[in-house]
Amino acid sequence: MTSRAPRRATLEDVARVAGVSRSTASRVIAGYGAASATARDRVVAAAVQLGYAPDPAARALATGAGVRLVVAVAGATPTVLHDPYVDRVVRAAAEVCARREVGVSLEWLPLHAPARLGQLAEDRGVRGVLMVNTTERILAAVPTALQGRTVSIGIGSRTVPSFDVDNGGAARTIIGHLLASGRRRIAMVTGPAWMPCTRRPVTAYREVTRAAGLPARLVPGDFTATGGQAAMLTILERWPDTDAVFANSDAMALGALATLRRRGIDVPGDIAVAGFDDVPFAALSAPALTTASHPVEQIATAAAAAVLDRAWVPPATAYPSELILRESA
Amino acid sequence: MTSRAPRRATLEDVARVAGVSRSTASRVIAGYGAASATARDRVVAAAVQLGYAPDPAARALATGAGVRLVVAVAGATPTVLHDPYVDRVVRAAAEVCARREVGVSLEWLPLHAPARLGQLAEDRGVRGVLMVNTTERILAAVPTALQGRTVSIGIGSRTVPSFDVDNGGAARTIIGHLLASGRRRIAMVTGPAWMPCTRRPVTAYREVTRAAGLPARLVPGDFTATGGQAAMLTILERWPDTDAVFANSDAMALGALATLRRRGIDVPGDIAVAGFDDVPFAALSAPALTTASHPVEQIATAAAAAVLDRAWVPPATAYPSELILRESA
DNA sequence: CGCACCCCTGAGACCGCTCTCGGCGCAACC
DNA sequence: GGTTGCGCCGAGAGCGGTCTCAGGGGTGCG
Numbered sequence: 001m002t003s004r005a006p007r008r009a010t011l012e013d014v015a016r017v018a019g020v021s022r023s024t025a026s027r028v029i030a031g032y033g034a035a036s037a038t039a040r041d042r043v044v045a046a047a048v049q050l051g052y053a054p055d056p057a058a059r060a061l062a063t064g065a066g067v068r069l070v071v072a073v074a075g076a077t078p079t080v081l082h083d084p085y086v087d088r089v090v091r092a093a094a095e096v097c098a099r100r101e102v103g104v105s106l107e108w109l110p111l112h113a114p115a116r117l118g119q120l121a122e123d124r125g126v127r128g129v130l131m132v133n134t135t136e137r138i139l140a141a142v143p144t145a146l147q148g149r150t151v152s153i154g155i156g157s158r159t160v161p162s163f164d165v166d167n168g169g170a171a172r173t174i175i176g177h178l179l180a181s182g183r184r185r186i187a188m189v190t191g192p193a194w195m196p197c198t199r200r201p202v203t204a205y206r207e208v209t210r211a212a213g214l215p216a217r218l219v220p221g222d223f224t225a226t227g228g229q230a231a232m233l234t235i236l237e238r239w240p241d242t243d244a245v246f247a248n249s250d251a252m253a254l255g256a257l258a259t260l261r262r263r264g265i266d267v268p269g270d271i272a273v274a275g276f277d278d279v280p281f282a283a284l285s286a287p288a289l290t291t292a293s294h295p296v297e298q299i300a301t302a303a304a305a306a307v308l309d310r311a312w313v314p315p316a317t318a319y320p321s322e323l324i325l326r327e328s329a
Numbered sequence: 330m331t332s333r334a335p336r337r338a339t340l341e342d343v344a345r346v347a348g349v350s351r352s353t354a355s356r357v358i359a360g361y362g363a364a365s366a367t368a369r370d371r372v373v374a375a376a377v378q379l380g381y382a383p384d385p386a387a388r389a390l391a392t393g394a395g396v397r398l399v400v401a402v403a404g405a406t407p408t409v410l411h412d413p414y415v416d417r418v419v420r421a422a423a424e425v426c427a428r429r430e431v432g433v434s435l436e437w438l439p440l441h442a443p444a445r446l447g448q449l450a451e452d453r454g455v456r457g458v459l460m461v462n463t464t465e466r467i468l469a470a471v472p473t474a475l476q477g478r479t480v481s482i483g484i485g486s487r488t489v490p491s492f493d494v495d496n497g498g499a500a501r502t503i504i505g506h507l508l509a510s511g512r513r514r515i516a517m518v519t520g521p522a523w524m525p526c527t528r529r530p531v532t533a534y535r536e537v538t539r540a541a542g543l544p545a546r547l548v549p550g551d552f553t554a555t556g557g558q559a560a561m562l563t564i565l566e567r568w569p570d571t572d573a574v575f576a577n578s579d580a581m582a583l584g585a586l587a588t589l590r591r592r593g594i595d596v597p598g599d600i601a602v603a604g605f606d607d608v609p610f611a612a613l614s615a616p617a618l619t620t621a622s623h624p625v626e627q628i629a630t631a632a633a634a635a636v637l638d639r640a641w642v643p644p645a646t647a648y649p650s651e652l653i654l655r656e657s658a
Numbered sequence: 659c660g661c662a663c664c665c666c667t668g669a670g671a672c673c674g675c676t677c678t679c680g681g682c683g684c685a686a687c688c
Numbered sequence: 689g690g691t692t693g694c695g696c697c698g699a700g701a702g703c704g705g706t707c708t709c710a711g712g713g714g715t716g717c718g
Contacts, residue, residue, distance in 0.1 A: 008451050010674055021698045026676060033677080036696060056454040057389035057396050058674035061703050067386050067396045068432030071423075081424065084609075087416035094400070094419055094435035095410065101454050103397030103432010106423035122337050124704090125385040125430050225613050251609070258613045279610075280413075280580070284554050284587045286615035339704055350668045355706060362707085365666060387704035390673050453674090 009050035018046035029054060056101040066127030068103040069093060069304060070120060073132045076194075078108040080133065083223070084251075084279065085296065089132055089153060092300035100308055102127055109134070111194070114141030121145035128307035130300075131160065135196055149310060151303045155196040162316040163303040167248075167276070168200035170292040170321035174246055174274045175208045177290075177323060183244035183272055187217035189231040189252050201248050201276075217242065221252045228255025236263065243271055244329065250275035250282045250291055257285055257328065272329035276321075287327035295319050338379035347375035358383060385430040395456030397432040398422060398633060399449060402461045405523075407437040409462065412552070413580075413608065414625065418461055418482060421629035429637055431456055438463070440523070443470030450474035457636035459629070460489065464525055478639060480632045484525040491645040492632040496577075496605070497529035499621040499650035503575055503603045504537045506619075506652060512573035512601055516546035518560040518581050530577050530605075546571065550581045557584025565592065572600055573658065579604035579611045579620055586614055586657065601658035605650075616656035624648050 015025035020039055027033040028043040029052075035043075046052070060067040071090055073080050080086070086106075094104045109116055109131070120126050121143040128149035131138070139157040142150055147159045156162025178186050188205045191198035206216055219234050221227040228247055232255065235242055247253035253275030260267050267273050267287055275282060275291040282289040299319050306313045344354035349368055356362040357372040358381075364372075375381070389396040400419055402409050409415070415435075423433045438445055438460070449455050450472040457478035460467070468486040471479055476488045485491025507515050517534045520527035535545055548563050550556040557576055561584065564571055576582035582604030589596050596602050596616055604611060604620040611618040628648050635642045 008453060011676095012674075022675085023677080023698055023700090024696085027697090030676070034696065039696080051451075053452065055390070055674055057386045058703090059676075060386035060396075061384070061390050061705085062674080062676040064676095064703075067389075068430075070427070081420065084413070084416070087413070087420050090420055090423055091410065091416050091435060094423070094433055097432070098399070098434035098436055101397075101452075103426070103434050104423055105427035105432050106420060107427055122380070123382065123430075124337055225609060254610060254613045258615070258617075261615050280554060281583060281610045281614075284583045284614070286587070286590050288587075341704080351705085352668055352670090352707080353666085356667090359706070363666065368666080384704055387673090388706080390675085391704080391706040393673075393706095 009052045011052070011054070013050055014043060014046045014052050017050060018042040030059075054101075060127075064124070066123070066125050068105050068125055069097055069128050069130060069307060070105050070107050070126050071130045071132060072107045072109040072116075072120070072134075074109040074111055074134045074138050076111050081106060081108055085223075085277075086132060088296040089130070089300040092297040093130060093304040096301050096304040097308065102308060109138065111135065111138070114138050117141055117146065118143055128310075130303055130307060133195060133197070135194060149307055151307050151313070153299055153303050156316050158315070161306065161313045163299045163306070163313075164197070164316070164318055165294050165296075165299060165321050166318040167197060167321070168204045169318075170276055170294075170323075171201035171204035171246070171248075172208055173321070173323050174276065174290075174292055175205055177325075178244045178246065178272060178274060178329060179208070179212055181272065181329070184212075184214060185217070185239065185242050186214065186244040186246060187219065187235045187239060187242045189219050189221040189228060189235075189245065189247040189256065191221060191223050191248050193220060198248065205246065221247065221249075223249045223251060225251045225255035225258070228252030229259045230255075232256035232259035236265075244273075245271060246274050246276075248276050250277040250279045250289060253289055253291065253328075254281065254285055257287075257289070261286070267328050274329040278324050282324075283326065285328070290326045290329035291324050292321045293324060294321060338381045340381070340383070342379055343372060343375045343381050346379060347371040359388075389456075393453070395452070395454050397434050397454055398426055398457050398459060398636060399434050399436050399455050400459045400461060401436045401438040401445075401449070401463075403438040403440055403463045403467050405440050410435060410437055414552075414606075415461060417625040418459070418629040421626040422459060422633040425630050425633040426637065431637060438467065440464065440467070443467050446470055446475065447472055457639075459632055459636060462524060462526070464523065478636055480636050480642070482628055482632050485645050487644070490635065490642045492628045492635070492642075493526070493645070493647055494623050494625075494628060494650050495647040496526060496650065497533045498647075499605060499623075499652075500530035500533035500575070500577070501537055502650070502652050503605070503619075503621055503658075504534055506654075507573045507575065507601060507603065507658060508537070508541055510601065510658070513541075513543060514546070514568065514571050515543065515573040515575060516548065516564045516568060516571045518548050518550040518557060518564075518574065518576040518585065520550060520552050520577050522549060527577065534575065550576065550578075552578045552580060554580045554584035554587070557581030558588045559584075561585035561588035565594075573602070574600060575603050575605075577605050579606040579608045579618060582618055582620065582657075583610065583614055586616075586618070590615070596657050603658040607653050611653075612655065614657070619655045619658035620653050621650045622653055623650060 131152040278293040460481040607622040
């Protein structure tokens with residue numbers, strides 16, 4: 001008995017063992033047509049016995065479905081890929097995809113060159129697209145060939161469903177908290193103007209402060225810590241009497257904290273600082289950062305599952321954020 | 330002229346346009362056999378003209394190569410996947426893979442169940458494996474079918490090449506710096522004992538302190554910030570006269586910093602603190618953290634490229650780390 | 659001039675799966 | 689009893705590549 005190379009079982013093998021045709025075996029494994037209970041049982045038993053698992057490449061080839069999910073991050077430069085936020089999205093997506101025998105790849109989507117989307121649409125390897133940080137302009141350029149298998153983390157459109165945190169609500173809650181604790185000259189460090197995710201928090205800020213009869217003090221940041229440091233400097237210079245700062249990301253808030261510390265300004269005594277995201281280090285800063293949670297993993301998991309399963313999804317889902325009270329505000 | 334669905338060009342189309350057979354076209358595209366200069370030119374021209382790109386699934390099916398790279402993270406529980414370090418590895422790998430039409434997936438490798446490796450080996454979908462945080466035990470269980478397409482970030486073995494930071498050297502440098510700045514009662518917060526990456530830094534610590542005639546003060550951590558907080562508490566309790574702490578990761582160092590701040594202990598006045606990794610927030614803590622760099626992206630990129638290209642790689646590559654002096658030590 | 663050899667090429671099998679299509683058996687109904 | 693209809697099944701044609709193999713044309717040598 002020559003022990004030949006232990007070739008992996010194929011559908012053909014399963015069919016032979018089950019005593020049915022390959023077609024029938026395929027039907028029960030892939031579950032599309034009808035099959036009798038007996039046939040089903042025999043096939044399943046054979047598959048289990050042989051440790052059968054379908055070859056993703058062969059299946060992709062036959063169905064025309066792609067073999068990987070691409071996470072496309074929009075931005076002006078490729079550096080947008082180097083962001084902890086993107087990391088979290090990619091990890092969650094990769095975890096979801098692993099169970100479905102699908103890979104993930106990461107791409108930069110040049111802000112003003114939606115042509116890349118056309119290439120993705122034609123690429124037989126791509127099963128679907130998960131867009132991050134996208135803009136209306138880019139969303140509008142999503143080719144028909146990609147519709148139905150594209151979702152966005154952030155804003156959406158009629159053709160691409162959106163999964164996002166309720167950042168407007170989060171901003172409202174945080175600013176409400178600042179107000180409630182007696183702050184009156186509240187500044188906000190926003191994200192970059194081109195990022196749509198900046199809009200709702202800014203609107204919320206404008207509304208809440210206007211309702212309280214307070215002036216708007218807006219400074220743009222870039223979601224990085226160094227950006228936060230610079231923004232804090234600007235605030236201090238432009239409005240020296242500021243008594244609270246809401247930074248639209250923890251990274252920026254942490255940067256602001258660093259600037260204030262360097263200037264010897266007491267937090268929260270002189271100025272209260274609040275962030276958004278609840279990154280792990282937010283609990284460890286001095287003082288510990290008051291912030292609001294951002295369920296990125298949950299969002300990315302749902303988004304990835306939606307494009308993989310081609311399930312119907314509500315056009316826009318907003319995930320709730322929770323206020324996390326610590327020392328800084 | 331009916332404009333039919335713009336089907337993506339196949340090799341067949343390229344061959345037809347170039348006026349050669351599919352075989353010849355394949356030869357020049359995949360570049361394995363011999364082809365005349367004219368044939369080559371015609372095929373290349375046709376491919377360019379048609380915007381041809383090979384279907385990864387079809388190619389994978391024909392060659393038997395897998396269609397995705399799996400990043401396998403060893404650990405006791407699936408929570409090992411939720412680690413910023415893993416995120417960085419996955420991102421770098423995904424970026425490398427994207428250019429090669431390969432996807433990435435993320436898996437947890439149960440520490441005491443190397444059987445999962447056998448499944449990976451049989452999975453026709455996997456092109457190669459990138460192991461993270463692995464142990465000798467697991468390394469020894471890598472099936473032959475996976476050899477030659479598996480690399481490890483961390484320790485390696487005869488059959489799986491290793492890519493890692495020179496963490497022994499980094500530890501030596503950091504402790505040397507502590508010593509040079511007059512510290513004499515230096516404690517170290519290590520990683521978990523089961524992680525091989527803990528070994529070299531600990532050995533370095535032991536050697537350097539012994540050479541200086543100092544006692545070893547070792548406390549195990551878990552590479553998380555909360556673990557660092559707890560470890561710092563232990564150190565304070567067990568050796569109250571400690572004047573410096575080297576934590577083997579920035580997260581733990583930041584945790585230690587938080588504990589010290591809470592206790593009102595001055596850093597670096599009373600106790601100096603140094604970390605390892607140079608995470609972004611290390612520059613923003615109060616005081617800013619002295620640490621050593623960890624070129625994770627560079628390492629992961631090289632590792633991913635190695636398994637994808639099946640290129641020969643030196644059995645073990647140690648990437649240099651640099652001391653980053655800030656305020657805490 | 660004949661032969662051997664080599665370079666190049668095309669035909670075609672194959673990778674493992676999906677899915678259409680036609681056939682078969684059986685129950686229901688007229 | 690004959691027809692219709694339906695449920696289940698197998699044959700087989702792809703999907704888009706790779707790669708073996710046999711053959712054709714040219715060159716070098718005897």
